[in-house]
Structure formats: structure tokens, C-alpha cells
Amino acid sequence: xxxxxxxxxxxxxxxxxxxxxxxxxxxxxxxxxxxxxxxxxxxxxxxxxxxxxxxxxxxxxxxxxxxxxxxxxxxxxxxxxxxxxxxxxxxxxxxxxxxxxxxxxxxxxxxxxx
Amino acid sequence: xxxxxxxxxxxxxxxxxxxxxxxxxxxxxxxxxxxxxxxxxxxxxxxxxxxxxxxxxxxxxxxxxxxxxxxxxxxxxxxxxxxxxxxxxxxxxxxxxxxxxxxxxxxxxxxxxx
Numbered sequence: 001x002x003x004x005x006x007x008x009x010x011x012x013x014x015x016x017x018x019x020x021x022x023x024x025x026x027x028x029x030x031x032x033x034x035x036x037x038x039x040x041x042x043x044x045x046x047x048x049x050x051x052x053x054x055x056x057x058x059x060x061x062x063x064x065x066x067x068x069x070x071x072x073x074x075x076x077x078x079x080x081x082x083x084x085x086x087x088x089x090x091x092x093x094x095x096x097x098x099x100x101x102x103x104x105x106x107x108x109x110x111x112x113x114x
Numbered sequence: 115x116x117x118x119x120x121x122x123x124x125x126x127x128x129x130x131x132x133x134x135x136x137x138x139x140x141x142x143x144x145x146x147x148x149x150x151x152x153x154x155x156x157x158x159x160x161x162x163x164x165x166x167x168x169x170x171x172x173x174x175x176x177x178x179x180x181x182x183x184x185x186x187x188x189x190x191x192x193x194x195x196x197x198x199x200x201x202x203x204x205x206x207x208x209x210x211x212x213x214x215x216x217x218x219x220x221x222x223x224x225x226x227x228x
Contacts, residue, residue: 032213032214036219041221042221043118043204043206043219043220043221043222044204044206044219045219046216046217046218049216051214090157092157094213095213096212096213100162100169100170100212100213101147101159101162101170101172102147102159102213102217103159104149104156104157104158105156106156107156107157
């Protein structure tokens, strides 16, 4: 069965600082990997996804993520955080063998210090 | 294009009652998935419907059921409500029947069981 671990429950960074959110997955074959963001009272918005090819993927709002098969990781990064980035971030994994359903991590809540 | 809409946005019920939640997918989308989000368990997959057929199901008791109509609108029903059913229920739609298509989430229905 596939699983996702987000080891950081809560992270606080200063506005303008760089950000890295960690995600580790467990899956036998090449997974489909996603990062979503959820603002308070909102649904989830897709930031970026990885299926195959270039291991560094660019997403919306200046986010990027790097797939590292050897480390089973798919960490999310942003070079300079804005106050509006404060939200909860979810990493998810899916696979056709599991019927296309997504398995989500427990999320990382990001606070941005002015 | 209008996004995924969910009604009602907020709901308060008492134990033992039943509830029906509604989801209207993005126009043209034929796949609808439901997720339950709680602080303790995070985001958990309930089920997915495609062209009125349940394609995949998560590990939830039979009290949780759903259906999809010919216009792709979907409903989920929870019977004999328990306190633990209090959660944000998220609906998501996507166009093609596959994980490579972006899944768009609605704002959710907040269910409180007293």
C-alpha cells in the first residue's frame, strides 16, 4: 500500500526567507506525486505534480519540487516566501494500480513571520 | 468555468440522524471523488464515481454511501451519524478517468455531529 509522510507538522519562516517542506513516500513502482495547498476555509489547490521525466518540476505561485527516487522524497521549495503563502500544504501520492485514488500526508502548516 | 461546488457549506446534525451532501463537478468532468478531512486522521479517500459507477472505495463503513447522476453531479450519504463523523467533506472532480488529469477540489461541507 502506498503511504506519505510529512515529518514537519508546523513550520514558521520569515517573509522573504526560503522554504523547504519535506515529503517522503512509500510505493513500489514509480508513483504519481502531488503537492496541494489549503487556505483556511478553502478546498485544496494543486501546486504541482510529477509523473515522469525531469525530476525538478515547476508549479504555480513560484513553487518547485524535486523528485528523488533514491530518497523516496518529493520536497517542495520556494526561494522567497510571501505572507500570502501561509496555509497548510499536503503531499499526496497516487498510482493507477490503486485505482487512481490519492493518498495524502498529514500536512504541514506554514506560518509566515512578517 | 465555474469550479466545483458543494452544498450545503455547513451542516449541524445530531447522533443517529442521516445526512446527504451534494457536489456539482466542473462542467464536462465525469469523475467525482469524495474525501473526509479530520484533524486526527487527515484527508482520507471515501470513494470515486465515474459515469454513474463507483470505481474505487476507501476503508469506510457501509454507513457511508454515494451515487452519481447522469449529469455527473454526486451525492454522498451518511446514515446513523456518529460524533466521529464530524469533519470537512471534500469533493473533487477531474475530466478524464485517470490520475494524470488534475483533480479540482470544492470548498467542502463542514459537518458537525452533536
